[in-house]
Amino acid sequence: MIATNSSFEFTLPRALEATEPPEQRGQGRDDVRLLVSQRSSGKIEHRRFSDLLALGFQRAVLHLARRLSDTEWIAELRHAEPDSLRTTPWLDARAGTEIALRGGGRAVLVRPAVDSEVARLWVLQVTLELSADEYLMRWGRPIVYGHITKSRPLSAYQTVFADVPGSAEMPSAARPFTADLVTRLLVKGVDLAPIVLHCGVSSLEAHEPPQPEPFEVPPDTAQRVNAAIRVGGRVIAVGTTCVRALESSAVGPGLVLPSSGLTNLVVDAAYTPRVTTGLLTGWHEPMASHLAMVEAFAGRRLLEVSYRAALDAGYLWHEFGDSHLILP
Template sequence: MKVHPHTRFVLPEALNAGEPPEARGVSRDQVKLLVAEGSTVTHTRFDRIGDHLRPGDLLLVNTSTTLAAAVDGTPYTVHFSTSLDDGTWVVELRNGGRPMFDGTAGERVELPEGALTLLAPYHGNRLWIAKPPVDDVLGYLRRHGRPITYDYVGKRWPVASYQTVFARDPGSAEMPSAARPFSFELVSHLASEGVLIAPIVLHCGVSSLESHEPPQPERYDVPAHTARLVNWVKANGGRVIAVGTTAVRAIETAAGSDGTVTPSHGWTDLILSPDRPPHVVDGLITGWHAPEASHLLLLESVAGPEQVQHAYNAAIAHNYLWHEFGDSCLLLR
């Protein structure tokens, strides 16, 4: 099923963030922040996000840790996307930075410590179910992997550049980057102001899907204490603000149509859109997504297409930076 967001824009090449803000002399929490609430747009800085939050608001944060998920082999580089329940992995093959579409079942890619074997296509011809060269893939990636990067990133950065301050559960092929601008100091400041924080887990697969392609199933966990806190906040007039599209997908998977959240874990294939809006989330902290990305539909489901379009127009006009090392946005319903 192809999905088409309403938000339309042309992204100038100069707005691709090719390096972490720290390399530009900007600390994590001092990237630019655009706050969109109704028709109002405010330009500020991320470390001042507390000005737009209230005591009793709840931030949902993803504690997934980013893996060094790219391994160079022969003849391809392998991007390890998602671990499956039977020990196989979903992978993407890359050649010269481009995805490969013509793999065949039984094909082998020579990697350190052995070969990876393609078993069967996974939801199309870009991703494959594969048998890795070893059983302990997380340890293998620590030994041989590097972070997944795309053309707009000019050089390789250490995996520490791809972690958020909340990271503690290894499993994401690419960084759940909406939380990257949080620093320990900012988290402490928000807590002292009465802003609540609760964890979810959603392990991100590779993001290099074709335009309009819906997101793949992802592994998630909404623990009991988070479910209780979300329900308490909603009952007491607070707002639930998801840090990232991953947090939206996880919490909405665990929510009933009446907005009540129950603990759950497993796989989610939930796709949010203006036709299937969230039942729980009142706002979203997010980075800036590429044109035609399916994530734009999720943004539209939270804030409405008009507000998202308004925010993106303002971000381009004010030279906000895109992608995982870029600037940030707070959308409030």
């Protein structure tokens, strides 16, 4: 979703794919594992996510959490498999095709959202009897990938920061945060500054460029980020989507202006972050585009060392898995 593909390759064992939330594994949300890697020293530590309290943060920027409008959406087209959570890509769709939606709605395929030979994402003209938010709350369900074996309620895919509707997927890097952990971080003096970026479909194919995504960096957030930078504090982005929003609002090294709109920013290994000094993220699949962004913060050597350490130690992958904190 964020960057061009890195050549970094590895094999992910099926046993390390988290198929259920930690709550179903007898853990709390914030009891997942946390690997902390530091670029300047090359040091790696194995922690628990709740150990964020012990890491001496001075500032952190959290991503809270697509449709174009109530009547025009971008959607991924897939066929549902009978009696299964699994779906298969619908790759032979044609403009003008009308789709009957549950609850009396309908959608008409307008045009492919991506200029490519195989159209997976389409712009739809949607007609509903309810508002878009009401319709999605009643009839929508979370995106389910192949490693998930059981349907989960929407609450399993919400973060403690969820506020503004609009994301197609959960900003999963923030999932381990709990209200109690956030309160303790605030008491300790960590400044949690909100950013809104509506996550699109993050599982892009190799031929697909990054999609524009709506974002907002409010004036108060911009002021707090700039203040942290002035006093030498760390600005830690929670999630790759947060990096995209924050860096899109940067007008130079160490300076953020309030902004909103659509971001087309690509952050890859060749990109030098202008305001973001660290990244809290999950563990990404082999050849995933997100790895190129991780490399922008970790560098190639630390990226490889960190992933090897996570594999050797049995860290869990995907949205219900463990976390990775990259510090400067």
